[in-house]
Amino acid sequence: MTISKAAQNLINIQSSGDISGEIMELNLGPQHPSTHGVLRLKLHLNGEVVISAEPVIGYLHTGIEKECETRTYHQIFTLVDRLDYLSGPAEEEVFAGTVERLMNITVPERAQTIRVILLELSRISSHLIWVGTSALELNMSSVFMYCFAEREKILDLFEEISGARMFPSLWRIGGLARDLNPDFEEHLKDFLRDFPKLWKDLDDLLTDNYVWNTRLKDVAIIDEELCKQYMCTGPVIRGAGVPYDIRKIYPYSGYENYQFDVPTYPEGDAYARYMVRMEEMQQSASIVQQGLARLKPGPVITDDRKVALPPRRELARSMEAVIHQFKLVSEGLHPPVGEIYHCVESARGELGNYLVSDGSNKPQRLRVRSPSFSHVEVLKKILPGHILSDVVVAIASVDPILGDVDR
Amino acid sequence: MKTIEAVKSLKAKFGDVLVSELLFMGETTLEVAKDNLKAILGFLKKNADGGGFEVLMDLTGVDYLEPTKRTKVVYWLHNPENYERIRIVIFAARGESLPTVTDLWEGADWFERELYDLFGIGFDGHPDLKRILMPDDWVGHPLLRDYALTEEPVEFKHGVKPKVPSQIIPHVGRVITSWDSGVTRRSP
Numbered sequence: 105m106t107i108s109k110a111a112q113n114l115i116n117i118q119s120s121g122d123i124s125g126e127i128m129e130l131n132l133g134p135q136h137p138s139t140h141g142v143l144r145l146k147l148h149l150n151g152e153v154v155i156s157a158e159p160v161i162g163y164l165h166t167g168i169e170k171e172c173e174t175r176t177y178h179q180i181f182t183l184v185d186r187l188d189y190l191s192g193p194a195e196e197e198v199f200a201g202t203v204e205r206l207m208n209i210t211v212p213e214r215a216q217t218i219r220v221i222l223l224e225l226s227r228i229s230s231h232l233i234w235v236g237t238s239a240l241e242l243n244m245s246s247v248f249m250y251c252f253a254e255r256e257k258i259l260d261l262f263e264e265i266s267g268a269r270m271f272p273s274l275w276r277i278g279g280l281a282r283d284l285n286p287d288f289e290e291h292l293k294d295f296l297r298d299f300p301k302l303w304k305d306l307d308d309l310l311t312d313n314y315v316w317n318t319r320l321k322d323v324a325i326i327d328e329e330l331c332k333q334y335m336c337t338g339p340v341i342r343g344a345g346v347p348y349d350i351r352k353i354y355p356y357s358g359y360e361n362y363q364f365d366v367p368t369y370p371e372g373d374a375y376a377r378y379m380v381r382m383e384e385m386q387q388s389a390s391i392v393q394q395g396l397a398r399l400k401p402g403p404v405i406t407d408d409r410k411v412a413l414p415p416r417r418e419l420a421r422s423m424e425a426v427i428h429q430f431k432l433v434s435e436g437l438h439p440p441v442g443e444i445y446h447c448v449e450s451a452r453g454e455l456g457n458y459l460v461s462d463g464s465n466k467p468q469r470l471r472v473r474s475p476s477f478s479h480v481e482v483l484k485k486i487l488p489g490h491i492l493s494d495v496v497v498a499i500a501s502v503d504p505i506l507g508d509v510d511r
Numbered sequence: 512m513k514t515i516e517a518v519k520s521l522k523a524k525f526g527d528v529l530v531s532e533l534l535f536m537g538e539t540t541l542e543v544a545k546d547n548l549k550a551i552l553g554f555l556k557k558n559a560d561g562g563g564f565e566v567l568m569d570l571t572g573v574d575y576l577e578p579t580k581r582t583k584v585v586y587w588l589h590n591p592e593n594y595e596r597i598r599i600v601i602f603a604a605r606g607e608s609l610p611t612v613t614d615l616w617e618g619a620d621w622f623e624r625e626l627y628d629l630f631g632i633g634f635d636g637h638p639d640l641k642r643i644l645m646p647d648d649w650v651g652h653p654l655l656r657d658y659a660l661t662e663e664p665v666e667f668k669h670g671v672k673p674k675v676p677s678q679i680i681p682h683v684g685r686v687i688t689s690w691d692s693g694v695t696r697r698s699p
Contacts, residue, residue, distance in 0.1 A: 162644040167660075170653050174660055205536065332566050332591065334618035346591070353594050444536050445569070445587060445598070458585070460573050469654075473569040473587075481621045510644055 109322045110489030113153050127155060130492075134163045138241050138496040141506030143480065147487070147495065154495060157487035159480050164510040172470040176436030177203055177277060180470070185271040187472060188508040190233055193219075193226040194450035196275035199470075201356050202446040202457040203277045206439045209411055214402040215279035216358040221292070221395040222262075222272060223357070223448075224388040228299070229258040230451035231381045231388075235306060238378075238500040242319055247309055254302045257295050264288055277437065278412045279405030289396060296396075299389055307382065320375035324486050324498035327372045334482040337475050338453025339384070340502055343377035345370035350449035357448075361398070362391050374501035381503075411437055436465040445473075452476055452503055474508040514539050514595045517555060517562025524554060540598040548601055549610045555588060555597065556615055564588035564597055567612070570622035572630045574656045580605050582630050582655075586612070608633030629654040 107115075128149045134142040142163035148155045168187060172180050184199050185192040197219060204211060211219075236251030259269040265284055266272040274281050310316045326334075331341045341348045349366040351359040367383035369376035405412045413432055414425035441463040447456035453475030460469040479502040487495055518539065522529070528551065530542040543551050555564045569587035574580075586599040603609055611634040612619045623634045624643040631652035634640055642649060651658055 162642075162646070165644040167653060170658075170660055333616055335566055335568055335616075348591070442535055443540075443573075445538065445596075454568070456569060458569065458571060458587070469573045471569070471571045471573075473571070477621065478618055481618055485617070 108325050108489075110325070110486075110494075112489075113491070114489040117150055117153060117155075126150075132495065134160075138499065140237065140499065140504055143499070143504060143506055143509075145483070145487075145495070145499075147492070149492065152491045152493075154487050154490050154492065157484050157495075159483050161480060161506070161509050164506045166507075166511065168511055169470060169472060172467060174466060176465050177439070177467070178432075178436055180467075181275055182271070182273055184472065185273060186507060187474065187511055188450060188452070188455070188476070188505050189270065190505055191226040191230040191451045192271040192273075193222045193275070194448055194455055195472075196273070197223055197357065198446060198448045198450075198455050198457045200275045200277055201448065202444060202459045203439055205446050206442060206444045206459060206461060207277075207411065207437070209278045209406055209408060211279055211357070212403045212406060213358070214283075214400060215404040217395050217398050217400075218280055218284060218404065219275070219357050220359065220362070221392050221399075222274065224391045224395070225258050225261060227388045227451045228385050228392075229255045231385050232258075234381060234451075234500075234503050235310070235378075238497075239310065239316075241496050241500055242315065244309070244316075247306065250302060250305060250309075254299065257298070261288070261291060261295060264291065276405060276412065278408060279403070281405075283404050289399065292392070292396060296389060296393055300386075303382075303385060303389075310378070311382070317375065319494075319497055320378055320501070321371075321373055323374045323490065323494050324501050325372045326482060326486060326502075330482065330485065334485065335478040336453070336482060337478070338449070338451075339377050339380045340453065340479055340482075342366065342368045342380045344372040350447055350454055354447065356446070362394050364391050374497050377501050377503075438463060438465055447473070450475060452479070452505065452508070472508075472511055474511060476502075476504040476506075476508040480504045480509050513593070514562065514597050517564070517595075517597065520560050520562070521551065521554060524560070525551065538596065538598060540600060542600050542602070545601060545603075545607075545609060548599075549612070549615075552586060552588075552599065552612055553615060555599070558592075562590060562595070562597070563592055564590050564595075566591055567616040567619055567622075568596070570612075570619055570626065572626050572632065572654070574630060574654060576656045580657070582632060584609060584626065584632065603632050606631070606633075608635050610635050611637040613637060628652070631655065 130147045130149055131144060132147055133144040144160040146158040146160060168183050171183055180199060181196055184195040187195050232251040232255045236248040239247035262272045263269045265288055266274045326336060326340055326344055328344045328346055331344050337348060345368050347366045347368050352366060364387045367380050369379050409428045414428050418425040419429060439461045441461060443460040445456055445458045447454050455475055456473035458471040458473065459467055462468040487498055490498060525547065528543065528547050530544055533540040555562050566589040567586060568589040571585050573583045581602050581604050584601050584603055588597050609632060611623060621643060623637055624640060626632045627634065627640050628642045628644050629652055
């Protein structure tokens, strides 16, 4: 049986009887560029080897779950956006999906397709940032530049359709706020034409790179058993060889109509997670391609007037439309009493919303089950035995977003 | 094993232990009592006859003011073989503590700390129960329904008093309003 580098380090320390020597306590973060936000790690070091680690979170706690209890359902979109700030569309999709399932609303086909396109674009942009920042931490700053330049194109696309770069806030309950611009498809095709070139560049720069391989392989191993114990999902569990993908298991927004693979690698180390994310970017680009082919003209929001605002042109002519507009804006919609859990596959894993409705116009409770929370928790288990410089790789490899962890 | 069969085998094993049982929008919710919470969760986790709900996908709480002030703790279990899910809920009165499940799932550690932090629920046998999201010296548990949400005016320019004083965010338009009145500002 092969034994990982980290376990070997721990065995060496124990057998040499060195453990009773000088133990240094080191605080990594919260203000440290390699902690991807404001994560603090309390490390106990024996020489350069980590003996124990304790992640400390809460520095970015914004109380959004509490805030949501005092807002109407339409106001919540701009709040949940800010949780996972690198893939805002996923947060919007999960919230919209939860309310739509509870109220039994059918989203028009075109809206579903546009949602899928935006979700996959945000997944690509999130993974690009991950590759870029992880490489920057290993001193490969050119990769960082390439990734951010490409992500800029995705943000430009978001800006074009909604005016906002990072958080499109395009989702509404029952569909989308507005339709795509006429030029959008053209610009998206440009992006899809250029993206494989960049992907190839990244692949050439990193996949067989000696430094990248030696730094990532056999580091921060999270196996299937650990994933079950710590509820790890997303690229982490797929990097442990389990094909667990919400898009396949509990399809939402019409994902069952798309052809795509779920890449898995059995090793469970940081390199496996890197390979998973790289292949996911390709799959996402292919899903966007299929989405473009499926785009048919049609409405982008449901015509249920108790849920969605009436079109502007009706307001001048119909008293009923004015009343609906007034009630929806001033009071909002009322889902039935009940509780429901709905989840989507965000760039980081299973992102779930648990909504408890008391029949009023504001949720009684909106719980966000964030994937990053579990992925930061598992750090305390996997870090011991690694040398300090590998800690940085380990943090990066689980891709935590602290806004999502602290909520 | 399907959720419905797991519930059947649970009843066969334990007898009449479920306080209530609900199927809503395809999600099964079982309410249990404190005495057999651990036994039932341990049984459901087992692969042989329990249903194989090996993953604790989520652990959270919902606070209620009526009929009594109490918190519903929600265990959301997931079966990694056939992707079936089941929800186990238990009500805890204010200040009541529950048995920990960290011996069943190591990862429940932080989720229980979050519940302690935001709802004030204790967990007997938890290895290190302390606040996780709020500062260590924080007073109160923010997600309780009778904990007032306040807003602070932002001083955009030094020395210039903001025009609007600090105020409690009003809950305009909520149809069921049980905690609007009588809330006081938390002293800083």
